[in-house]
Amino acid sequence: MTREVLIRYDRCTGCRSCELACAVAHSASKTLLGAIGEAKRPLKRIFVHQAGAKKVPLNCRHCGEAPCLDACIAGSMYRTTEGIVTNEGGERPCVGCWMCVMVCPYGVIRSELKEKLAVKCDRNCLDDGKVPACVRACPTGALVYESIDQFGEDRRKEFLAKAVGGQ
Amino acid sequence: MKVVIVGNSAAGIAAAENLRSLEPLAEITVLSQENHPSYSRCLIAEIVAGAVFDSIRYRPDSFFEERNINLIRGVRVHSVNHASSTVSFGEEKEASYDKLLVATGSRPVRLGVAGEELDGVFVLRSYDQAELISRCAAAANDAVVIGGGLVGLKAAYALRRRGLPVTVLVKSSHLLTRQLDALSAAMVEKELREAGISFIYGQNPVGFKCGADPKALGFVVLEDGREIPAGLALVAKGVSPNAELVREAGGEISSGIKVNAFMETSLPNVYAAGDCIEVTDCVTGRQTPSALWTLAVEQGRYAAINMAGRQKAYPDPLTRLNAAQFGRLPFVSVGAMEEGEEFLTWQKEGRVYQKLAIREDRLVGFIMVGLIEQAGVFTSLIKSKRPLGNLRGDFLQGKVSAANLI
Numbered sequence: 001m002t003r004e005v006l007i008r009y010d011r012c013t014g015c016r017s018c019e020l021a022c023a024v025a026h027s028a029s030k031t032l033l034g035a036i037g038e039a040k041r042p043l044k045r046i047f048v049h050q051a052g053a054k055k056v057p058l059n060c061r062h063c064g065e066a067p068c069l070d071a072c073i074a075g076s077m078y079r080t081t082e083g084i085v086t087n088e089g090g091e092r093p094c095v096g097c098w099m100c101v102m103v104c105p106y107g108v109i110r111s112e113l114k115e116k117l118a119v120k121c122d123r124n125c126l127d128d129g130k131v132p133a134c135v136r137a138c139p140t141g142a143l144v145y146e147s148i149d150q151f152g153e154d155r156r157k158e159f160l161a162k163a164v165g166g167q
Numbered sequence: 168m169k170v171v172i173v174g175n176s177a178a179g180i181a182a183a184e185n186l187r188s189l190e191p192l193a194e195i196t197v198l199s200q201e202n203h204p205s206y207s208r209c210l211i212a213e214i215v216a217g218a219v220f221d222s223i224r225y226r227p228d229s230f231f232e233e234r235n236i237n238l239i240r241g242v243r244v245h246s247v248n249h250a251s252s253t254v255s256f257g258e259e260k261e262a263s264y265d266k267l268l269v270a271t272g273s274r275p276v277r278l279g280v281a282g283e284e285l286d287g288v289f290v291l292r293s294y295d296q297a298e299l300i301s302r303c304a305a306a307a308n309d310a311v312v313i314g315g316g317l318v319g320l321k322a323a324y325a326l327r328r329r330g331l332p333v334t335v336l337v338k339s340s341h342l343l344t345r346q347l348d349a350l351s352a353a354m355v356e357k358e359l360r361e362a363g364i365s366f367i368y369g370q371n372p373v374g375f376k377c378g379a380d381p382k383a384l385g386f387v388v389l390e391d392g393r394e395i396p397a398g399l400a401l402v403a404k405g406v407s408p409n410a411e412l413v414r415e416a417g418g419e420i421s422s423g424i425k426v427n428a429f430m431e432t433s434l435p436n437v438y439a440a441g442d443c444i445e446v447t448d449c450v451t452g453r454q455t456p457s458a459l460w461t462l463a464v465e466q467g468r469y470a471a472i473n474m475a476g477r478q479k480a481y482p483d484p485l486t487r488l489n490a491a492q493f494g495r496l497p498f499v500s501v502g503a504m505e506e507g508e509e510f511l512t513w514q515k516e517g518r519v520y521q522k523l524a525i526r527e528d529r530l531v532g533f534i535m536v537g538l539i540e541q542a543g544v545f546t547s548l549i550k551s552k553r554p555l556g557n558l559r560g561d562f563l564q565g566k567v568s569a570a571n572l573i
C-alpha cells in the first residue's frame with residue numbers, strides 16, 4: 001500500500017529540520033557539510049510556513065487527481081508506478097513553463113527561474129528503512145509516513161476541501 | 168466498446184490515455200491529420216528558434232502501442248455520419264464507433280487582407296508550419312510579427328533568438344491585453360526590448376506587398392501607409408475552433424462546439440473536448456472558446472470518464488490561466504481581472520509586480536510578474552470562491568500560503 005507523508009500540524013514547532021534534511025538528501029554529497037559547499041545549491045522541496053500562530057510544514061501531496069499532471073505542457077510531469085508525481089526521470093525533461101506552479105493548490109512546486117526548472121518533492125530521499133528524509137528528521141513527530149488508511153484519506157480530503165473549496 | 172478519437176493532441180491523447188486505464192478492453196482508434204508523433208503544440212516556437220522535433224515530443228512513440236491504441240496518422244476525417252455511427256476519413260475509408268470524440272482543436276484566424284498568400288507570410292499552429300517558418304527565417308533579413316498576444320510574442324522571441332531583427336505590430340495599447348495590465352505588460356515589453364525586439368503600437372497591417380520577387384513578401388503595409396520591410400511575416404491574431412465536423416453533421420455550434428457538462432455534443436454518442444469547444448468561464452459566467460492546453464487535457468480526461476459510462480460533470484473552468492517566461496521574467500495570469508472591484512498591488516525594484524483583483528471579498532483574478540511562487544494557491548482560491556476574510560491583509564509579498572487555508 002502507498003505510504004504518504006502526513007502532517008500533524010499541532011506538533012510542528014517550526015524548527016525547519018525537515019527543510020534542511022530535504023535539501024541535504026537532494027544534494028550531490030548527501031551530507032550537510034558537503035551540501036553547504038556544493039556549487040549547485042541543493043534545493044528543499046518541503047516548506048515550513050507560518051500561518052498566524054501555527055507552523056505548517058507543506059510538501060507535495062501526490063494528489064489522486066493532480067492538477068499539475070493535466071497542466072504540464074511538456075509531458076514531463078508523470079506518476080510513477082509507486083504513485084509519486086514527479087517531473088524527474090521521466091520521458092520528457094521539464095522546460096520551466098510554470099504551468100504546474102500556476103495550478104498546484106498547495107504551492108509546493110518551486111520555480112527555479114535561472115535553470116527554468118520546476119522543483120518538487122520526488123521522494124528520491126528514502127533512507128534504508130524507506131522513510132523520507134523530512135520525516136526521519138522531524139524531532140516532534142509532526143511528520144509521519146503512513147499508508148493512507150481511512151483516517152489519512154479523511155484528513156487529506158478535509159484539507160483539500162478547506163484549501164480548494166468546491167473542488 | 169469501439170471508440171474513435173479525432174485529433175492526436177492535448178485533448179485526444181488525454182482521452183485515449185484515460186480511456187485505456189478505465190476500459191482495458193475498449194477498441195480505441197485515434198485519427199490524426201498531422202503525420203507526426205505526438206508533440207507539444209505550446210512548444211513549437213522552439214522549432215522556430217532552431218530546435219529539433221525531438222525536443223518538443225509530448226509522449227514517446229511507444230505510448231500508443233503499449234496501450235494498444237490504434238493510431239492512424241496523416242488522415243483527415245471528412246465527415247461524421249451519426250445516423251450510421253461512422254466517420255469517413257482518408258481516401259474513402261470509414262470507421263464505425265460506439266462513442267466518438269471530436270478533439271480537432273482550433274486554427275489561426277487570418278487577416279483577410281491583400282497579399283496574405285505571398286510566400287513568407289505565415290501562421291504558427293503546427294510543427295509543419297514552424298518548420299517552414301524556421302527555413303524561411305534562415306534566409307530572411309527581417310521579420311514582422313502581427314499580434315501582441317502570447318503566441319505572437321513567443322514567435323517574436325524565437326525569431327529574435329535566431330538573430331533576426333524583429334518588429335511586433337500591436338493594435339492594442341499594450342502587450343498581452345488578455346493576460347496583463349499596462350504596468351505588467353510594460354515589464355514584459357522592457358524584457359523583450361532588451362532582447363532586441365521592436366514594437367509598433369496602434370497599427371494593424373492593411374496588406375502585404377512583394378519585393379523584387381513577385382511571389383515573395385517584401386513589405387508589410389500599415390494602416391498609416393508605412394511600409395515595413397520584411398522577408399518574413401507571422402500573423403498571430405488568435406484562433407477559431409475547428410467545429411466543422413460537428414456543424415456539418417447538424418450538431419449545435421456557437422463560438423465553438425456546444426457540449427454539456429458530460430462533454431457530449433448535441434449529436435448522439437458524439438463527445439468533444441479541447442480547443443474546438445465552447446466553455447463557460449467559472450468567474451465571469453460567460454461563454455468562450457476553450458483555447459488552452461491545460462483545459463484541453465482536463466476535458467479529454469472528463470470525456471474519457473463519461474464515454475466509459477462513469478458520469479462525471481466537468482466543472483466550469485477558469486479560461487484565463489497562463490504562465491510564461493520571456494528572458495528572465497516569468498509571469499502568471501489567472502482569472503478575470505476586469506471583474507475586480509478592488510485591487511491590491513505590490514511592487515519591488517521594478518522586477519516584481521503582483522496584483523490581485525477582489526470582488527465581494529473573493530479573489531477573482533491575479534497577475535504575478537517576476538515572482539510566481541505560490542501562484543497555485545491563489546488559483547485555487549479563485550476556483551473555490553472562498554471568502555478572504557482576515558487573510559486579505561497579508562495577501563501579497565508571499566505571506567499567504569496554503570498553510571493559511573487549513
Ligand SMILES: Cc1cc2nc3c(=O)[nH]c(=O)nc-3n(C[C@H](O)[C@H](O)[C@H](O)COP(=O)(O)OP(=O)(O)OC[C@H]3O[C@@H](n4cnc5c(N)ncnc54)[C@H](O)[C@@H]3O)c2cc1C
Pocket residue numbers: 073173174175176177178179198199200201208209210211212242243244245270271272273291292293317318321409412440441442443458459460461462463488489490491
Ligand atoms: C505557439 C503556441 C503556444 C501556445 N502556448 C500555450 C500555453 O502556453 N498555454 C496554453 O494553455 N496553451 C497554449 N497554446 C494553445 C494550445 O496549444 C492549445 O490550447 C492546445 O493545443 C489544444 O489542444 P487540442 O487537443 O484541443 O487541439 P490541437 O492541439 O489543436 O490538436 C488538434 C489536432 O486535430 C487535428 N485535426 C483537426 N481536424 C481534423 C480532422 N478533420 N481530421 C483529422 N485530424 C484533425 C489537427 O491537425 C491537430 O493535430 C499555444 C499554442 C501555440 C500555437
